[in-house]
Amino acid sequence: MGRIVLEKVTKSFGDVQVIPPLDLTIEDGEFAVFVGPSGCGKSTLLRLIAGLEDTTSGKVVIDGEDVTEVSPSKRGLSMVFQTYALYPHMTVRKNIAFPMRMAGLSEAEQEKKIKAAADSLNLTDYLDRKPGQLSGGQRQRVAIGRAIVRDPSAFLFDEPLSNLDAALRVGMRLEITEMHERMKTTMIYVTHDQVEAMTMANKIVVLQAGVIEQVGSPIDLYNAPKNIFVAGFIGSPKMNFIEGAEAAKHDAKTIGIRPEHIDVVEDGGAWVGTVGVAEHLGSDTFFHVHGTGLAETLTVRAVGNVALKHGDKIELTPRLSELHRFDGEGLRIA
């Protein structure tokens, strides 16, 4: 079980309120991702749930029990840190055994769980090494192993992949997602990387300046962002925003169109511009288009290899059904 509810939680550091009153429910078994730019309070929120920070006011409830005043060690949660936070003086085996030893499990039971965790995380050959002798990816696996053996009611991940290189990051992302599919335990995952958020989450919580901008499934957020901030944050490359006369045509202050929803056409396009940078990825081609008179740059994604290069004239047609409209306050117009 791992249903986590935040009720009117606030957090201030001195006179600075980093989390204004906030309500959030994470259902048992959910994979929730907190995402937002640096300093948006996502890590603070996770630490409030963990108990590593005290709430200034409000309640943290885990499985119906108010744990606001309960120490982190008694909340029954496991955490994986960005810096791995392994115990450098202990071997991998001892690191993984540590929470079980603290909980007073028998040696035999510890050994059984260590073996199971090591098997599933490919750590069997490294059990007698110290963390200093492991690579970044292996260290993060050890940290995950240490978290698993506690049988927590929820896992908390604080940007666990940020210190890994790109290739490893993708691999570990899959492993964590698979782990969730297998264990069905609640997971809360903090990241600034919206790709991680989109690929891993059942529920994304988009934060800005301590305020929840939108909560929903990845596809909900992609299809119907509540405001310009969410629209710009979710999706890669970023959504194009157009103001002025073109927006007025659609009865909006601002219109947004994703790069994948603009088609490159031979002629007769609605918008005409010049190719700035063309990024040929093979599977896709990204064009950064200037001189359309709509926005400084429009990003356009064309499927496959489209043989336009820097300085070429390009004609574009937006898919009107995929257009997002926003009012003067940046809120979505339904």
Next chain:
Amino acid sequence: MAIVAQSSKTGQVSRATLAWIVGLLFFFPIFWMVLTSFKTDADAVKPEFLFFFTPTLENYLNMTENYDYWRFARNSVITAVFATVFALAVGIPCAYAMAFNPSRGTKDVLMWMLSTKMLPAAAVLYPMTFLTKSMGLFDTHFLIIVVLMLINLPIVVWMLFTYFKEIPKEIIEAGQMDGVNTWGEIKEILIPLAWGGIASTALLCFIFCWNEAYWTVRLTTTDAATLSKLIEGNRAPEGLFFGRLSAVSTAAVGPIVVLGWFCQKQLVAGLTFGAVK
């Protein structure tokens, strides 16, 4: 390239020479003291016997037979060991709290602790003497242990604080998440990780306790008197007996020099703490 290499080599040699000169300069008084301890009191003051003399153990035999050297030595060991142990017992939780759960006042508390070292000891000599006498603590091991612990506590807390600060906070937090209480964190995580720093701190504290003379001389007479008191007691009113005094001093500093020699590495790390990361 060649010029740079050469000039750096010259620099190396001159630095090494300078280091040797300074080292010998510091060592000479100790060398002289040890030498003098093997001379008779009469020979000790004669310049012609500076290096060439007939060595004698008379001073050492005299010291152990007539001055009860071993009792003073035992007191030194007891007071320094217990004062160090207690200073660590208080200092480790204190530095832990300040390093990992700092409050707004932490820096001020640290500064205040250090500022107590600026108080001239003489200013509290009379109150201390009268107070301890009226409480029946004068010349007890307990008093000396408490005094030595208290005067070294600021430096102990400062040193430990600096070492603990270098431990990533996440490791302590990981411990909390893994179900450890505060004492468990200190025992299972903090002490093993900061072991080198704690050892340096303990060593320095022990040396400071051993060498302390102001209070140990003034707050003891016989029962708790340490080696400092023994040296002081050999400042004979009828004039200085250099041979005897040197023997006593050599025997007093001997153990600590040997200890320091074996723990050089820790000691250097301790003395330069915070200087290089």
